[in-house]
Structure formats: structure tokens, C-alpha cells
Amino acid sequence: MSRDASSSSDASLHIDWTLCDGRGLCTELLPELLTRDEWGYPLAAAGSDVTVPRELVGPAKQAVGLCPRAALRLRASAGA
Amino acid sequence: MTLTQPITTSIAGPTGVSRLFAAGASDFRSHRAVFGPMPGAVDEGHLLAELEASGLAGRGGAAFPTWRKLVAVRDASFGGTRAGGTGPGSRGFGTGTGRRSSATRGGPVVIANGAEGEPLSRKDETLLAGAPHLVIDGLLLAATSVRASDVVLYAPTRSLEYVTRAIAERTDAERIRLVTAPETFLSGEASAVVSAVGGGRAIPRDRIVRLSESGLGGAPTLVQNVETLAHLALLARFGATWFRSRGTDEDPGTRLVSVSGDVPSPRVYEVAAGMPLLDPLVSAGARPPGIGAVLVGGYHGAWVPGTAVATSLSPSGLRPFGAAPGAGILMVLGPHRCGLDASAEIVKYLAGQSAKQCGPCANGLPRLADVLRRLARRDRAEWLPAEIKRLARVVAGRGSCHHPDGTARLVLSTLTVFADDVQAHLQGRCEVRR
Numbered sequence: 001m002s003r004d005a006s007s008s009s010d011a012s013l014h015i016d017w018t019l020c021d022g023r024g025l026c027t028e029l030l031p032e033l034l035t036r037d038e039w040g041y042p043l044a045a046a047g048s049d050v051t052v053p054r055e056l057v058g059p060a061k062q063a064v065g066l067c068p069r070a071a072l073r074l075r076a077s078a079g080a
Numbered sequence: 081m082t083l084t085q086p087i088t089t090s091i092a093g094p095t096g097v098s099r100l101f102a103a104g105a106s107d108f109r110s111h112r113a114v115f116g117p118m119p120g121a122v123d124e125g126h127l128l129a130e131l132e133a134s135g136l137a138g139r140g141g142a143a144f145p146t147w148r149k150l151v152a153v154r155d156a157s158f159g160g161t162r163a164g165g166t167g168p169g170s171r172g173f174g175t176g177t178g179r180r181s182s183a184t185r186g187g188p189v190v191i192a193n194g195a196e197g198e199p200l201s202r203k204d205e206t207l208l209a210g211a212p213h214l215v216i217d218g219l220l221l222a223a224t225s226v227r228a229s230d231v232v233l234y235a236p237t238r239s240l241e242y243v244t245r246a247i248a249e250r251t252d253a254e255r256i257r258l259v260t261a262p263e264t265f266l267s268g269e270a271s272a273v274v275s276a277v278g279g280g281r282a283i284p285r286d287r288i289v290r291l292s293e294s295g296l297g298g299a300p301t302l303v304q305n306v307e308t309l310a311h312l313a314l315l316a317r318f319g320a321t322w323f324r325s326r327g328t329d330e331d332p333g334t335r336l337v338s339v340s341g342d343v344p345s346p347r348v349y350e351v352a353a354g355m356p357l358l359d360p361l362v363s364a365g366a367r368p369p370g371i372g373a374v375l376v377g378g379y380h381g382a383w384v385p386g387t388a389v390a391t392s393l394s395p396s397g398l399r400p401f402g403a404a405p406g407a408g409i410l411m412v413l414g415p416h417r418c419g420l421d422a423s424a425e426i427v428k429y430l431a432g433q434s435a436k437q438c439g440p441c442a443n444g445l446p447r448l449a450d451v452l453r454r455l456a457r458r459d460r461a462e463w464l465p466a467e468i469k470r471l472a473r474v475v476a477g478r479g480s481c482h483h484p485d486g487t488a489r490l491v492l493s494t495l496t497v498f499a500d501d502v503q504a505h506l507q508g509r510c511e512v513r514r
């Protein structure tokens with residue numbers, strides 16, 4: 001993880017599509033933020049950088065740690 | 081923002097719209113005779129100030145302000161701390177094949193990008209053929225201004241032949257490394273460029289750190305389109321005020337456009353930015369009743385209907401159509417040709433050009449191409465337009481490069497501009513191919 005994203009502000013979850021294999025583990029850990037598209041890839045409200053509200057930083061960290069392809073990164077919200 | 085003094089020169093800048101090709105020939109002697117010598121001891125602060133005042137924006141497609149990119153690279157290298165040097169996501173580009181000439185990890189890298197990729201674009205090749213010395217001047221000036229330790233020109237084989245010839249004519253350009261670009265659609269995408277220059281494949285990489293902070297081998301890297309560099313070479317000589325004497329406040333200077341499609345004489349033209357879209361089309365021999373629609377910005381661009389070609393070739397003039405001047409690609413669709421058919425062909429090509437590394441792009445683009453093809457073939461399935469829109473939204477923004485976004489833009493523009501044809505096709509008719 002790059003910066004400490006557990007502090008007060010929102011964080012941002014980046015999906016590296018070149019690594020993600022779409023088996024959807026992250027979507028199970030973060031159902032509030034991610035659904036799956038028809039091929040299984042995580043689908044957020046918008047794009048590749050998903051805003052993570054403070055209360056979901058914990059599960060988001062878990063997803064980052066458990067993603068089998070290391071395709072996720074949690075960063076301090078830098079506004080995209 | 082104050083306009084600074086032009087750098088002293090005894091030669092005046094070209095007064096017409098033809099600036100980049102004003103030398104009339106590609107040799108070094110003609111270049112020097114018309115433009116004068118390359119400014120020698122350039123004060124980098126001065127050059128950057130002049131660039132900022134000029135408003136020059138990148139001519140490779142993204143139209144990012146040129147001075148900001150240079151400043152970002154300069155700051156990243158002089159700032160001392162290499163931002164993101166060890167953190168995740170800063171995996172530097174370059175595969176350690178030792179192709180960085182100086183191998184000094186410190187200095188920035190400047191790459192002139194002459195890989196157009198886009199089949200409809202000819203401007204960069206035309207520029208490298210007709211005015212290679214301007215591009216070389218611009219590259220050397222940009223390199224000096226950020227104190228680059230590695231200077232690269234990246235272009236397809238044919239363009240590199242022109243450059244090789246030009247470099248041999250002068251004594252100050254030996255430090256430029258030439259790297260061959262493959263002829264693929266995405267070969268000119270900035271992270272693909274850095275990957276290729278590093279000895280890897282010319283495919284985009286995921287990045288969460290800007291190239292200006294960490295690019296080739298982790299060094300701050302500037303990737304600049306060759307046309308942008310040629311304008312920079314003129315600006316450094318004749319100043320921002322001269323540069324702004326053509327074009328508009330919003331979009332100053334001149335730009336190269338590649339006119340193709342259903343026109344008698346497809347060609348590259350240099351035009352004043354902000355002029356009517358119609359003008360270069362007329363130069364290419366097209367007349368309004370013979371213009372069904374114009375694809376502006378290439379395969380990642382958007383359609384402008386033939387009834388709207390009086391709009392200006394500028395960001396504000398094209399915005400209502402979801403288009404932008406981009407890399408200056410204008411493809412005319414004759415009134416006898418079906419826009420749905422043409423778009424379906426393009427999207428099929430784009431799906432094939434996906435680097436297939438990202439799930440939504442690799443799966444979604446072929447699917448999108450398929451449903452659009454069904455619509456083009458007058459498949460009477462009423463759900464097609466809605467499905468096309470849905471798929472476009474599913475893929476947009478969900479790739480490591482803008483390929484899915486650009487493809488989605490073209491598809492959505494197709495449904496809007498050719499809405500009547502969509503209705504006709506759904507009833508099994510075609511307005512143009514009866």
C-alpha cells in the first residue's frame with residue numbers, strides 16, 4: 001500500500017486491469033462498491049479508480065491483500 | 081501571463097499559415113536559410129515562459145499544455161526526491177535490456193513520438209519527411225530545457241529513414257537515439273511508447289504514477305508528439321506573440337490535419353487552428369453535398385454531420401459533437417456510404433487492436449463490434465441500440481489505457497449522428513444503400 005489510507009479521509013481503490021483475472025474475490029469483500037460485469041470483472045460506479053469511504057477502508061485493505069493477482073492498490077484519495 | 085520578448089533572431093517568422101513546411105525542402109540548408117539557426121544558449125526558464133505564453137497544446141491527440149509537461153519533468157528531476165521511486169505502482173518501465181544509453185538513473189528522458197498508429201493519420205510521417213530538422217530542433221531544445229540525459233526519437237521505419245538522413249546533415253544531433261515503432265494502433269500511446277523504448281512490447285501499461293515522475297527505467301520521462309516539437313522549435317525562435325498570430329485565443333497556432341476518406345485528393349494540410357472544419361475538406365476537393373459526415377479525431381473520435389461542417393475546428397466548436405481536434409484526423413464519409421457500416425468496420429478493427437490485457441476491453445470490444453455489425457447489416461432486432469449503448473458504458477473507463485473509452489465515444493457518436501439510419505436499419509431498410 002502506498003500511503004496510509006486508514007486515516008480520516010476517503011481512499012481510492014485502483015484496479016490494474018492488466019493483472020485482474022476477473023474471478024471476483026474483491027466483489028465479495030466489497031459488495032457495497034463492486035459488482036461484477038458479465039465476464040466477472042469488478043464493476044464500480046465509474047472507471048478504474050473507486051472511491052472508498054472511510055468505513056470501507058478495512059474491507060478494501062483486505063481485498064488488496066487477498067487479490068490473487070495483486071491487481072488492487074489502495075491510495076489516499078488523490079482525486080483520480 | 082506576460083508575453084516575453086522573442087529570442088533575438090535576424091530572421092522573421094513565417095507570416096502565412098504554412099509554417100512547418102515553410103522551408104520548402106527537407107534539407108538542412110533550406111531549413112537554416114528560412115528559419116535561421118537553432119537558438120543556441122537557450123535560457124530554459126525563458127523557453128518555458130515563452131511556451132506557456134504561447135498556449136501550445138500537444139498535437140498528438142490529448143491536447144495537454146506543452147509547458148506543463150516540460151515543467152513537470154523538470155521538477156521531478158530537479159526536485160531531488162524521486163516521487164514514487166520505491167512505492168508500489170512505480171515499477172519503472174524498461175526491461176533492463178540496458179538500452180538507455182547513458183544508463184545514468186538520474187537524468188530525465190525526452191522522447192519525440194512519431195508513431196501515429198491511427199491508419200487515417202499521415203501528418204507525423206509527412207512532417208518527418210518534409211521538415212525533419214524542425215522536429216530535431218524541437219527535440220534538442222526540449223531536451224536541453226529539462227537537462228535530459230537520454231534523447232530518443234521513436235517512429236515507424238519509413239519515418240526513421242527521413243530522420244536518419246537529416247541527422248547526418250548536422251553535427252549537433254548525434255545524441256538522439258532512434259527507436260523503431262511498430263505499425264499498430266496503440267503504438268503511439270504514451271506508456272506503450274515508453275515500454276517500446278525500454279525494449280519491451282509497444283503496448284500500454286497500467287500506471288498510477290505519471291510518466292513525468294517515473295517513466296523509462298524509473299526516470300522522469302517526457303513523451304511529446306513530433307508536431308508539437310516542431311512548433312516548439314519555431315516558438316523558441318520567433319516567440320509566443322508570433323505563434324499566437326494565427327489560430328484563436330482558445331486554440332492558438334497552426335495544426336496539421338490529415339484529410340482522408342471520400343475526397344478527390346486526400347492529403348495533409350497545415351491550417352490555422354479554429355478555422356471552419358469545412359476549409360481543409362474543400363482544399364481536399366470535397367463540397368458540402370458530397371459530405372455525408374466527417375469523422376473528426378480518428379477512430380477514437382466522433383462524427384460531425386455533413387450539415388454542421390461550418391463549425392470551427394476547435395475544442396469549443398467540436399465539443400457539441402463530443403469531438404475534439406485531437407491529432408487532426410478528418411475522414412469524409414460520402415453521402416453514398418452508410419455511417420453504420422463504416423463505423424462497424426472501424427469498431428471491428430479497434431476490437432482487433434486491443435492489446436487484450438484488460439478483461440473489459442478484451443471481452444467487451446469484440447462484443448460491441450458484433451452488435452454494431454448486426455445493426456449495420458439491418459438485423460431487425462429492436463434491442464440492438466440499447467445493447468450497444470449499454471456495452472459502450474460497460475467498457476468505458478475500464479482499461480489501463482483509453483482504448484475502450486475512445487471506442488465507446490465513437491460508438492455512441494455513431495448512434496447519435498446516424499439516428500435516422502438506425503431507425504431505417506431496424507426496419508430492414510437503409511437510407512443510403514437501397
Ligand code: SF4
Nearest residue numbers: 020021024025026067
Ligand atoms: S480479486 Fe483481484 S483478480 Fe480477482 S476480480 Fe478482484 S481485482 Fe480482479
Ligand code: SF4
Nearest residue numbers: 435437438441479481
Ligand atoms: S484497455 Fe485494452 S488496449 Fe488498453 S491496455 Fe487494456 S487491453 Fe490493452
